Amino acid sequence: MPQRTVAVASRVGLHARPAMLFTQAVAETGLPVTIARPGGEPVDAGSILFVMSLGVPSGEEVTLTAEGEGADAALDGLVDLLATDLDAEEAS
């Protein structure tokens, strides 16, 4: 199963607006995507409630997995998103 690991760049971590943008992007892929903290249980990455409740702080690495056609490309897009400071975009 395709898998990627990426450090969360947003200053507030994966909360609030960054979490919202991320789960929206996951939903747009139309694929089942999971997200996990190091050593943690994977949860549905398309659920804002699950993603927020992970409480991922800024700079921590998370592991994404996806299944199905186009999973690799979808994961690359999501990795790019998480590697961006989504708060900085909000400020500009």
Next chain:
Amino acid sequence: MSAASTAAIGHVLQGVGVGRRAVVGPVAQVRPAPHVAADAPLLVDGVPADVATAHAHVEQAFADVAARLREQSGRSTGTVKDVLAATAQMADDRALRTQVLARIDAGEPVVSAIDGIVEMFATMFENAGGYLAERVTDLRSVRDRVVAAAMGLPAPGVPSLERPSVIVAKDLAPADTAALDLTNVLAIVTELGGPTGHTAIIAGQFGLPCIVRVAGATALADGADVAVDAADGTVTVDPSEDQRAELERRATVERTLESDTAPGATADGRAIALLANIGTAEDAARVAGGGVEGVGLFRTEVLFLESTTAPTQEDQTAVYTRVLRSFGDRKVVVRTLDAGADKPLAFATQPDEENPALGVRGYRLVRTHPELLDTQLEALAHAQAATGTTPWVMAPMIATAAEAREFARRARAAGVATVGVMIEVPAAALRAQEILAEVDFVSLGTNDLAQYTMATDRLRGELADLLDPWQPAVLDLVDATARAGQQARKPVGVCGESASDPVLALVLVGLGVTSLSMSAGAVPAVRYALRHHTTAECATMAAAALAAPSAAEGRAAVVGLLHADVRETLGA
């Protein structure tokens, strides 16, 4: 049938008014969360629904709630827009929806299924703490809306206002107030709450008539016309033509008073600066255009209350710079962080305090988190340099001269030249002379001063009579502070809500107070009252208020001393 009887024509409900304005408009009730038994059957056409029907119903309910929230968000701006968008996304959440539907498919009753899954997420959020714990309120509001939609009940929460309306609620949470479309709010009426509570303060900031502690208000019929008169604290159902005409006359007077924007002064020309209380840079921008001479209280805690971590020095500098820039050369008094008690902070408040109003709050946070104060003072100094202005700074909840000295040392070290403290603890009022020896000015916070003098919780609305700033004991402490200020030749301001009562404002000036800071909407009436009385008349009123045996008798005595035309204009 209390609903029918209280809604009778001309029926008058009594409460505690905030401000002096009055208005007539239709009632818009804020619906409470639906109380539905967890195992209540979902009835479709009067018969309990089968599993497939329940599934479809609940799925539709989630979709409808999310769509409605998104639509409300689209019509809003700023923080409200973001809060509503985030709540909409929760209602749209696929994990929440899938898990609730799985339980329903397994035969669980609808409400029980929704509650079970929502509670699971709420527990996860609460365990995570901080920002997420605060989001539990949003999650539960999604629960309330979906349960109401699924069970065919009226949607809970603040209604979407189609026309200017009088908002009526049991009580309004800060989140409810944030969701209000203020352009369509004529007045706010609540059954609970107190005159210095959150709702009353927000209403004051926007110049809305507000009446709290109105028994029976939630039984008022939606859409019924009511007259809301904050001056005497009454709500009249279906007011007569005469009453409508009288309220219209008062509105005309109010507009006339607002047209006078000259600096505040007594009839004999003694200048009394009339200042505004603000909480945000947005307040500053809104208020700076009106007839105020500056800001007498900038409550910086608003900046802190909305965050899960302490705002950085850069973030604070940006906000302070915007506020100082809005007012240019006019005076701005910045109060350092006043958190704790009814304004807990996610990152600093000690959660286990038994008496938070008497605990580590206000300036006392310097004992546990000195970096908060120093960062704030540095940010203010940066904003001062960036704008070329000279803001004043003051600390809340000072009890001793030693605390005042230490605060002044820190503020001056940071580069802020004019340093003062709040007088809201009786000990500080009694020792105002020693405190004034350490600082450049003091400002009386009469809401907390009354709370501590009368040993009465500000949040207990039913004790509002004891909290009355007309209480002679409270005025004694104002008197002691003002005398100390006159001896030291240093300014003594008042920045509590008492300054917004034009009659009490005359008494404060008579006691020797040199500036008055209040909700911007209260300034015109205070300016008018001051302009029509001399300093000597104010002193006579002050003596009468101090000599009175009770708050009510003190006010009555002073009203009797007002010039007759002023009494009539103010409806005092």
